Amino acid sequence: xxxxxxxxxxxxxxxxxxxxxxxxxxxxxxxxxxxxxxxxxxxxxxxxxxxxxxxxxxxxxxxxxxxxxxxxxxxxxxxxxxxxxxxxxxxxxxxxxxxxxxxxxxxxxxxxxxxxxxxxxxxxxxxxxxxxxxxxxxxxxxxxxxxxxxxxxxxxxxxxxxxxxxxxxxxxxxxxxxxxxxxxxxxxxxxxxxxxxxxxxxxxxxxxxxxxxxxxxxxxxxxxxxxxxxxxxxxxxxxxxxxxxxxxxxxxxxxxxxxxxxxxxxxxxxxxxxxxxxxxxxxxxxxxxxxxxxxxxxxxxxxxxxxxxxxxxxxxxxxxxxxxxxxxxxxxxxxxxxxx
Numbered sequence: 170x171x172x173x174x175x176x177x178x179x180x181x182x183x184x185x186x187x188x189x190x191x192x193x194x195x196x197x198x199x200x201x202x203x204x205x206x207x208x209x210x211x212x213x214x215x216x217x218x219x220x221x222x223x224x225x226x227x228x229x230x231x232x233x234x235x236x237x238x239x240x241x242x243x244x245x246x247x248x249x250x251x252x253x254x255x256x257x258x259x260x261x262x263x264x265x266x267x268x269x270x271x272x273x274x275x276x277x278x279x280x281x282x283x284x285x286x287x288x289x290x291x292x293x294x295x296x297x298x299x300x301x302x303x304x305x306x307x308x309x310x311x312x313x314x315x316x317x318x319x320x321x322x323x324x325x326x327x328x329x330x331x332x333x334x335x336x337x338x339x340x341x342x343x344x345x346x347x348x349x350x351x352x353x354x355x356x357x358x359x360x361x362x363x364x365x366x367x368x369x370x371x372x373x374x375x376x377x378x379x380x381x382x383x384x385x386x387x388x389x390x391x392x393x394x395x396x397x398x399x400x401x402x403x404x405x406x407x408x409x410x411x412x413x414x415x416x417x418x419x420x421x422x423x424x425x426x427x428x429x430x431x432x433x434x435x436x437x438x439x440x441x442x443x444x445x446x447x448x449x450x451x452x453x454x455x456x457x458x459x460x461x462x463x464x465x466x467x468x469x470x471x472x473x474x475x476x477x478x479x480x481x482x483x484x485x486x487x488x489x490x491x492x493x494x495x496x497x498x499x500x501x502x503x504x505x506x507x508x509x
Contacts, residue, residue: 201338203230204257205246207237212263215290220261222291222448226354226369227259228308230338243462250275257336258461270452271462272332278460279467281332283452286364291447303446307371311338312352319358325457325468326358353443363470367450370443 206224208216224233246258260271268288273280295301314337319330333356350372357366457468 200254200256201230202256202336203254204259204336205232205235205250205255206259206261207235207246208261209243210262212261212268216261216263216268218290218292219288219448223259223261225291225308226312226448227336228311230311247276247461260462269455270450272336273461274332274335275461278458278462278464279328279332280458280460280462281329281454282456282458283365284455286451286453288450289448291369294445294447294449298444301446302371302373302444307351307446310349310351312354312369313337313340313350313372315353315355317355317357318360319356321358321360325454328457328468329454352446363453365452365454367448367452369446369448371446373442373444374439375442376439 204227206220206227208220212220224231224235243258249255250258256275258271258273258275260273262269262271268285270283270285271280272283291303295303314333316330316333319326337354353370353372355366355368355370357368358364359366453470454468455470456466459465459467
């Protein structure tokens with residue numbers, strides 16, 4: 170008589186892998202820019218923390234836990250960047266005089282080199298605030314980019330504008346969700362000092378004409394402590410629970426097309442509030458290279474040094490026109506990349 174199997178066979182089920190995020194925007198159809206933030210050379214601990222802050226700023230389309238080794242070079246990162254769809258490199262370095270930040274487009278450049286005149290870490294910015302606001306949900310969507318003062322008509326500033334616009338994903342104002350606009354990166358150029366102020370803010374909306382006590386009462390899920398009051402109206406009418414900085418400015422109010430949250434309704438006006446979350450930097454553009462951290466120099470803040478070297482070459486007379494042609498060529502290439 171045949172024996173029957175006591176143990177039931179367990180069918181093999183192939184595990185479902187984690188779905189990778191798409192590299193193409195489903196709204197605009199453009200390729201989503203991604204970045205690597207790493208360093209070259211030995212950095213002090215403070216600059217290492219600045220590197221971590223820059224990685225958080227570039228979230229979610231960056232490698233937050235990118236591992237580096239001393240023997241790694243630019244080619245190693247470039248070989249990994251291709252399969253992963255990485256489009257930009259942000260490279261920190263330190264010399265005896267000052268730190269530098271290089272922003273390059275992969276795989277063929279150009280590369281912009283900025284001298285960091287001063288910086289503040291995100292932790293320092295938060296410590297200076299009375300009520301900081303920097304929760305993890307802020308970094309689930311990429312920040313918006315706003316450029317101010319770059320419209321002077323100079324070619325190197327046009328190239329800088331296009332480079333920073335391409336670092337972050339483009340948005341469609343007709344289809345963008347207001348809930349996804351929670352951060353903003355502001356770059357302000359001063360033509361007198363030739364310095365760029367780099368700031369990172371969080372965006373929040375609050376209804377106009379509603380006191381802070383009422384907003385807290387609606388937002389909190391727990392009932393407030395009313396044991397020390399004789400009447401419920403005292404909770405709303407007692408003074409001393411606000412500040413002059415909360416006065417609504419007419420220029421900073423908007424009308425929402427849809428409801429956002431429990432307080433901001435489409436029928437009412439809401440005030441736009443910006444709160445800095447860091448890091449902050451003061452940058453100066455000192456060099457633009459044609460390739461990725463290599464190639465000909467098509468712009469330099471120290472033009473006298475470059476012209477003296479060019480005079481020693483055979484084509485010294487053609488050096489200046491070639492720089493302008495290269496700059497215009499790179500500008501056209503980057504402008505084509507921004508077209509839909």
